[in-house]
Amino acid sequence: MSYYNPQIIEKKWQKIWKDSKTYKSRVELSKKKFYVLEMFPYPSGKIHMGHLRNYTIGDVTARFYKLQNFNVMHPMGWDSFGMPAENAAIENDVDPKKWTEKNIANMKSQLMKIGLSLDWDRELSTCSDNYYKHQQKIFIDFFNNNLVYKKDSFVNWDPVDKTVLANEQVVDGKGWRSGAVVEKKKLSQWFLNISKFSDELLTDLESLTDWPEKVKLMQSNWIGLSKGAEVEFKISGLKSFIKVFTTRPETIFGASFLALSVEHPFASNFKDDKKFNTFKDTCLKFQENRKFDSEKLGFNTGLFAEHPFLKNIKIPVFFSNYVLINYGNGAVFGCPGHDERDYDFAKKYKLDIKCIIKDKQNELPYCDSQENDKLQNSSFLDNLKLSQAKVSIIDKIVKDELGSEITKFRLKDWGVSRQRYWGCPIPIIYREDGKVLPVDEDQLPIKLPEDTDFSFSGNPLDKHNDWKFTVCPQTGLKAIRETDTLDTFFDSSWYFLRFCSSDSKNIPFTDKEINYWMPVDHYIGGIEHAILHLLYSRFFSRALRECGYKVPKEPFLKLITQGMVCHETFKTKDGKWVEPSKVFFENDSYWMKYREGNISVTKGRSEKMSKSKKNVVNPDSIISEYGADTARLFMISDSPPERDLEWSIDGIKATRKYLDKIFAFLKEKLRFTQSFKNQENLTNEEKKILDFTNGVVDSFTNDIKNYRFNKAVAKLRELSNTLIKSKVKRDLFDYSWSTYLRLIYVIIPHFSQELASLTGLKGLMEDLKWPTSNKKTFDDGLAQIVVQINGKKKFLINVAFGITKEKLVETIKKNSANDDINNKKIKNIIYVPNKLINFVL
């Protein structure tokens, strides 16, 4: 009979924690704060393994720092606007709000069962007007500070979701959620002025010393700085100038054509040209579906541009598909000698290919230049090194007022308009006199209407006349509400601030609370948010500061990006995925039961759990069958957090077995204690056990601090293995096992608390704080030394600690069974004190 019954004890302790508000957090100025945050979930209705892993990692952290005497805040909320709710409304005729609330209730009860040390009093939900009224205020602040603006623009239109996508939400030309091929559509959109902070967002990455390098690099690439110059080319016979951006202005004497994007403003000169319009359509299609190097297309305008420095040189002007409107100026000068793309283009259209770098005539296109390369055929730049030439050409460009030195960023402003119902309404009205005005703050929140018809395609708000038509309260003039809603990334860009003041009624958050709790000390979530969510949040902090809010520039001090939860996959011969639980192994191959017989299946690689690959395991059923503590312990013992975790039901079973064993053993034998006083008269074995226990306290503490949870667990298992086998006196037994329980508490709190309570602890483990080690209590005066010959380990020897090299060599020679040391000539002896000695023969 198993003594260990997680179903009962987990419920019991969860109730006690809840009733006694154990995890409630308040500002306490006298205590050091610690803000632990896991990325809040979208309430899909069910938690998945990724959640379980994420929140377990966060919970171990939160409990650990709490016991280390920090004032810990560990909140949870819901990223609850977004398309699944609206899709449910369209498909199943349910109210998005009710649908969402039901999902939240469901997921919350699942989260409760994990036993997380969350402060539920701070719970927030982005779709509640209690949250989004503050968000609307923030939007208005942004509006009044020129951080948001409206512009007509071609947008990425997702024909399946019928909405606009941000550039970042387009992956390989397809919608990030729907997977549909994205189309271009012109709409008037709200944009956040994130590019205003490009420079800052980039350089401040350096200050994020506790972020993974990988994430910083991804952000840095995304912001995409390039330094160069803008140069103007005059079009012969016209008054027009074409401004060109280049990172290699020193190659300007190699220019033999101009290439413009078909979306460049200059194209308006050809808007009635049928041939051009056909060409433009072709180019846009090419650009949308590009995979690798597509063919370069050219449209010769018949016009020529004047070279800024060579008055008698005229170069042809083309439109081409290889020049993109959304980078630089949408126009380049072609330098085919030293740029592969320009080279391809020039070859195709038989344009001049000039070599302007010395001795490279036979290596064209010569693109990656060397430090010592010098220029030729370049007028006043001849014989200069490229780096020198760059400086002098920029000087000249500036002096002659032909252009300027300039830095460009890849980062574009963030389009936040969504033609959707289930999002935060944008608090703007369009008055009949043409004015675009923010809603008065005393009218906030602008709530979503609840009687909405979802039977049309497109945006339901746009069709909801009662809601849409309004009047301006100041003037009484008729007005129309903005019917677009905000991108949900807007919602998640400041929720961590709101957690600090979740009950603040009139303002989003208070200075006092922000000042105390922010920044988030440890932020834990998936690597998939490395760019978007984190970059937007960093932008929000800066934008809010411009509006007068006192928030830190960088919201997240330390970032932990957890890996995915993976599971094996199986496929039938005709390529259908098969649930791993249906597969069995027999006669050296894998089979699945199918009607009467078995069919053979092949094992694929382990992949991220996903419905489509049928390799999902539901954490809720694992928790009800094996217990939350088993699930928690398994989630962190196999792999370090940032790496992918391989799901294994055998691992779960074995973890449960281990807990069963320890529970039954300790329940009978342990008397819980916090101290061990009687240190005299210990046997050598007992001394070792005591030292080992203390050593584990240190290593475990360090491993948890460094997010090496798997090592922390290994060390604890080593301790329990040792303790089970050894016979030590009662006091020491109690002390070592109690220490074990106090450490493992942060991982499996119900288990540990229950055992401690059963064996004598009155009260909560929470109140005991973290165990301290007494460092090395005993010293047997010996050092174990590795004896090597030519760098290879031969044997170990125990000698007095601190022994000199000479004494050690003497001892080894006297006792050594290895003839080589005594007989062969020793060339050299390397001695690492108290550790290792190497005889070089």
Add this chain to the structure above:
RNA sequence: GCGAGCGUGCUGAAAUUGGUAAACAGACAGGACUUAAAAUCCUGCGGGUGGCAACACCCUUGUGGGUUCAAGUCCCACCGCUCGCACCA
């Protein structure tokens, strides 16, 4: 194409940052208990050679080279995998 990271037993991994490779687990195999199975416990588990045996010796961190008394760890080249960006001017 550019950038980053990784490569250790059958598997997940560890190795105090240049000093005993494989800690801790999982799978598997053998044994004990049992009429039997499950559960539980014990043992083995990188490869090779020799030995009845306890054991001894040798090899082993993707491949090849280098630095060093000493390399999984540092350097160079190659192979393979993963991720990010990609006609970015």
